[in-house]
Structures are given as structure tokens and as C-alpha cells.
Amino acid sequence: MAPNFSLASVLGVLLVFTLFHNPIIVAGQHIPAVALFTFGDSNFDAGNRKFITSGTLPQNFWPYGKSRDDPNGKLSDGKIVPDFIAKFMGISHDLPPALKPGADASRGASFAVDSATILGTPKDSLNLNQQVRKFDQMRSNWNDDYILKSLFMISMGMEDYLNFTKSNPAADGSAQEAFVTSVSSRLKYNIEMLYSFGASKFVVYTLPPLGCLPIVRQDFNTGNDCYEKLNDLAKLHNAKIGPMLNDLATAKPGFQFTVFDFYNVILRRTQRNMNFRFSLTNVSCCGTGTHKAYGCGLPNVHSKLCEYQRSYLYFDGRHNSEKAQESFAHLLFGADPNVIQPMNIRELITYPVNTNMSEFWKEPVERNLSLVHDNVVSASESM
């Protein structure tokens, strides 16, 4: 009853309460207000593709966007990872598509386009180099210092490997190795080009286990199993990413990066789905076929929609539900090195520019997957 609490202890309690209840927002207030630029395929497309093609795109129709108000050209039931990252960075709107006339790109934009590849020239889309050149064309919108401090996120390669596997079903080990080498060298070339345009902070995704996508299980008739051949290809690609970025950071002053281990993030959710509260990870929420993986949003396909999309890892045959995307964004922004290394996005944004990184990417030691947890480092631990 006695009101003898000191003001400091009361404030302390309030502070702890705030930290534990909203660690991301509190941390977000201490990061500089920089921009976010994304490059990639459908996973990062904020609605660009409709500005490239006059064709009808399923992502502009219900039930895409159903968890928010409208279909908006994103391949999800709602927001996608870059929207959540933008929010954590204090950006007050979803990340806009760079190709949308009049978009407010003051805090960055998405250059990613559905169906984009690293190699080749995808139909009605932009390959990575075309996206990078588009950024260059728009570069005068942002000053050099702002670009230097801003974040460049890349998630790409899925379409290259899906196409390769379909076109070359009998590819042997050396054909696979050769393809992986050309994809990863081209990726490196484009990251170097962005660096030459003044970018210095890169976040690169590894490929997810492509063989576990519902569309792949359906196309290759694997039932409840993943198509391991595609997973192996994804692993070959992923093994190149960390060392390639280490090389760049060694060769280029002030080059900073981090690698998001998307492969194992998805695999953990696929194998131990209930730990992550996804009741289904082998089939998608929206579509038809054995794994409901085809035709979501197409007017001529009677798309069956699940009852509760938030319990699915995949909304359609190859894209994650908004619920899953939000959890990935939390991991990207605040997880420990099990998931994103050598640092998370919050650390990367605050890392001083024109400074070499003090720690590089390290080959993870072989870990027992069932013992690894995804941890988002709480603000209190890192303060």
C-alpha cells in the first residue's frame, strides 16, 4: 500500500514492460531512417508485373490479398516479407512497386518481378540484370549517401532452378554443377554492379527447399515427400552464397552483407510444422490438384480455397501465406546467427558505413535440425 516506489523503479518496470511487449518497434526507433530496395522474383514482387505485361495475372484477382482488403499484385493472401521489414524500419506504408507510375519511393521500392530469373530472359518479366539497370535509371531520386546507408535485399533463383529441372530432367552431377556455377556467378556480377552504383548493405536469401513446394510435389507426383533432386540443387546453389559474399566483402571496401538461411527456416517448418503452428505444409491453401498447387486466382480454374489460410505455410503452390511471411520478417530483422549471419537486419542497418565487416559468413557446423530453434533476439538481450 505504501507509495514508496521510486520514480526510477516505476519507469524501469514500464520500460521492461514495453521492451518485452514490443521489442521490434523499440529497436526500430533507434535505427536510421534509410530506404529498402528489393530485387527478385514473385516472393518480393510488390505488384510490378502488371506494369510489364498486358496479359491477365492471377495475382490481381481474388483470393490473392484476401487477408487484407484487395488483390494488389502480390503473390500472397496479404503482405509479403518486404512490407513487414519496411514497417520495422519505420516506413509508414507497404514497399511500393518501382514500376508503378507516381509511387512514393522516398523510402525505397521493389524492383522484383514475378517470374524473374537470374539467367535468361523471362517472358513478361525482368531478369536480375534488367532490375538492377532499372534501379540505375531511377538512381537520381536518392542521394549517394542515402543509397550507401540503405538496405538491398535479394531473393532470386527459384525460377532458374525450376526451369532447369523441367528442361533438363536427366541432368547429371556435372551439368548441375555447371548450371549452379553460371547462376551464382551471374548473381555475383549483379551484386557487384549494385555496389558500383553505391549500394553497400546487402541481404541475400538462400533458396528454400524447392522440392518441398506444393507445386513441385504435385508436378513430380511425390505425394507426401519432397522432390529431393530439387532440394539437392538448391543446396548446391546455397553453398555458393556465403563464400561468394565473403569474397566480395574481402575485395570491396565497405561491402557489408548478411545471408538469410531461408532453406532451413522452411525445412524446420515443413518437418516440425506443429511447433510453428502450421497445420499443413505439404499442400497449399488456394488451388486445385493433389496438392492444391495450381490455378489460384485464375478465372477459368475453380480454385478451392482453404478455410483458414493462417494455418498454412503455403498460400498457393509456391508462395507462403502472410502469416509465414510475417514470421520470416521477424527472423530477418532480429534472429540469431542460426538463422541469419553474420548479423541480422537490425544490426546491418546500424553498422557504420564505409567500414569493413569484422565478422564474415561461416560454414554452419552440421546441426541436428530437431534441436535447432529459430530465435528472435529480444531487445533486452541485445541492449
Ligand SMILES: *[C@@H]1O[C@H](CO)[C@@H](O)[C@H](O)[C@H]1NC(C)=O
Ligand atoms: C528455361 O530453360 C530453357 C532451356 O534450358 C532456356 O532456353 C530458357 O532460356 C530458360 N528460361 C529462362 C527464363 O531462364
Ligand SMILES: *[C@@H]1O[C@H](CO)[C@@H](O)[C@H](O)[C@H]1NC(C)=O
Ligand atoms: C499432407 O499432410 C497431411 C497431414 O500430415 C496428410 O494427411 C496428407 O495426406 C498430406 N497430403 C498429401 C497430398 O500428401
Ligand SMILES: *[C@@H]1O[C@H](CO)[C@@H](O)[C@H](O)[C@H]1NC(C)=O
Ligand atoms: C577494408 O577492406 C579493403 C579491401 O576490401 C582494404 O583495402 C582496406 O584496407 C580495409 N580497411 C580497413 C580499415 O581494414
Ligand SMILES: *[C@@H]1O[C@H](CO)[C@@H](O)[C@H](O)[C@H]1NC(C)=O
Ligand atoms: C537428433 O536429435 C533427436 C533428439 O535428441 C534424436 O532422436 C535424433 O536421433 C537425432 N538425429 C540425428 C541425425 O542425430
